[in-house]
Amino acid sequence: MSAKPNFRRKRSLLLILTLFVVGLVGAGGVWWWQNRDRAEPGEGGLVVRVETGGAATEAVLTGGGTSDAQLVLTLSAGQAEPKTAARIALAEGTPLSEAEIEAILARLPELLPEDGDVVEFSLPTETLPPPQTGDRVDVPFPPPDAPPAVVEVPTGPLEVLRFSPEGPIPLAPFLSVTFNQPMVPLATVEMLSATEVPVNLTPALPGVWRWLGTQTLTFEYEGDEDFPKATEFVAEIPAGTLSAAGNALAETVTWTFTTPPPQVTRFYPSNGPQKLDPLFFVAFNQQIDPAAVLATINMTNSSLRLATADEIAEDETIALMAESTRDGTWLSFRPTERLEPDTTYDITIGPGTPSAEGPLLTEEPYNNSIYTYG
Template identity: 50%
Template sequence: MFKHIGMFKHIGRTMQKRLFSTTFSLLMILSLVAPQPLLQVTHAATGGDTLESTLRRTAPLQVVVDTPLPAEAESNDQPGLHIVLGEGAEQPTASAQLPVAPAAPLDATQTQQIIDRLPVLETAAQDVQELRLPTESLPPPRTGETITETFPPQQDEAAAPAVESGPLQVLRYAPEGEIPLAPFLNVTFNQPMAPLATLQQLSAQDVPVKITPEVPGIWKWLGTRTLSFEYESDAIDRFPMATEFTVEIPAGTESMTGGVLDQAVTWTFRTPAPTVQSYYPNSSPQPRDPLFYVQFDQRVDPAAVLETISVRAQGQRYAVRMATEDEIAADARVQKLRESAPESRWLAFRTEQQLPADSTIAVDIGPGTPSAEGPLTTEKVQSFSFQTYGPLRVIESRCGYGQCPPFSPFIIRFNNPLDQDAFDESWITIEPELAGAVINNFGDTLQIQGSTQGRTTYKVTLAADLRDIFGQTLEKAQTLE
């Protein structure tokens, strides 16, 4: 039984302490926001323990009691929580700081007088020692291998290269046959053909190679066995085009070691006749009086080339003439092509009569087109074609790419490019009205973009005033779905 009573007392004290801790925390919080008067809290436990706390408030504390407390509750002898209120005391003011004594820095003489008053610093004999450097560490490792050699090195006479004896032979030569370009000519022998000397000395010697037809250039030895020839000209840095060259090394040619060529060595190489590199017009449709432009891979005589050019349409041949400077300057495309072309490799011309409309125009160059670099002419026809403009018409109309989901654009293509400067959006009407419709013109294509709705059939009407770059209009209004 007493054990149970002791247990109850212990539980009671624990609950009282927890209640006091909670109340004390609450009062601490109130003291931070309340006025300054002191709040004294007294806790008396059953065992006689008393804890008092004095808190400062910033405002008057008002206590309201609804019912009077019993007389026995006024005594602090009873266990429980007791609150005692009282007036707070004034807080002590901060202590005044003592004034700093006036001071002034000492001059050098005064400082030295104070230092002289200090006792002499005693030193031991071992305090003074010679400078001792630390033990040197190993040097960092270096890559490679150190090889010891004598200087100056011994001069070992190199053995003379073996020289092939017997008759002189031509080991190889180039170029040979039909080639697109010939920048140089090389011949290699099996025995030395020239002594080791300067380039000036070698250039003064006769060379054992003959080129037909003769061309200006420089012969030079690459070593003692290989002979090279480079064509020399202010206009080109290669052998002339449209030319067949014959190279001969005559029999009896002798090497530096006495070898003799038993039989003559002869071969040929050939550079091509004029080849068309670019031309204009190269797209369709074109006007009925276009300006023609042709560029070749070599220098040509425009007047001579013009005689080998023919222009045909609908089975009829149209005479051509050279274009004037004013006509070339008036055509921006041809003018740009001429500026980028090498000198003397192009010509511009036009027909003396207008070409038929809506027709295929064929331009044939050659055969027999000559070159200004060599005598060879073309053996085959080089040709190109284009189409002249026809009446303006619609050649394609679609929505998107076939499925036509909502918001897909309408695409309308014509056979001729439209005149963007004269284009008027009022020439295009859409039914029902298309919200946010935007009409764009890209050459021969109209694109209509807008908020198209699903399950809706739109009709696009093109006015008869719609005009192309050739001044043509639609014959009549046209409606597309």
């Protein structure tokens, strides 16, 4: 308990001493500043000496008179005083005798029984029944062969439930047809030869016929992407086709689907005034023959020709378009003569534009126009 007051008292004394030194140095500085012009070399003054360990710093405050007085301050690192606490002595105890213990217990009041201290054992109202032993059932191992599953044999004529695609379609990645009865057993290999397929497709295409289950037949085209465009396909399932149960198709089932003819997907240039010798770029949605397509392009008062490879390479815009467009689906052309300035020119593609994938031709023309500067 005495360590904290001593520490606080020492800290207060150190603070007072520090303030005193600062005030003394400040007063001496003021006195020196006021008398610096009157001081002569060699005159004495107040010497302040501050010692910190092994080093010492002196400051001489000169004034008008002579003095050999010195003020010596010694600074050192503070040290914490050890904390000492008085050890409390333990009391020596002696065990009580039996008579002393009985005398202490005799002073306690008598412990009397109360209502509810003694009750009969009560079982819960609902308890689980005791476990029962099970019956031992002997089974043969290995088990006997199960009887064959009963398979219902379909009756009635064979029918085609659905087929696709049908009619005009933008894309045809596959063909499928579903019957109302199983057509092949489950053990049939998924790839079937052309003679085993009940569907006739015209025109014939390279691909793979696959059974999905026993009632659905699909055809996957093995070409570049989808079925050839600009083509009308005819699918036929002849009458008399038999199911796996031997039931026959009563009538021939025929349907058609058509892929689109050529369509313009990009035309350049079409905006703003154009120079008098423009280079045109046209892209289609399918493979084309540039020369055959050029024969169906008309431009007002102009004859046209295909652009050469050098002309395409020299035009940066056309070259970038050609590089980013699928090969075989575009052409570039230009007029054979320079155009007239300040004139509008109409460009018409088709009808009758052919495709390189199928025989169908375009039925509607594609129209665009440009105007030259002037």
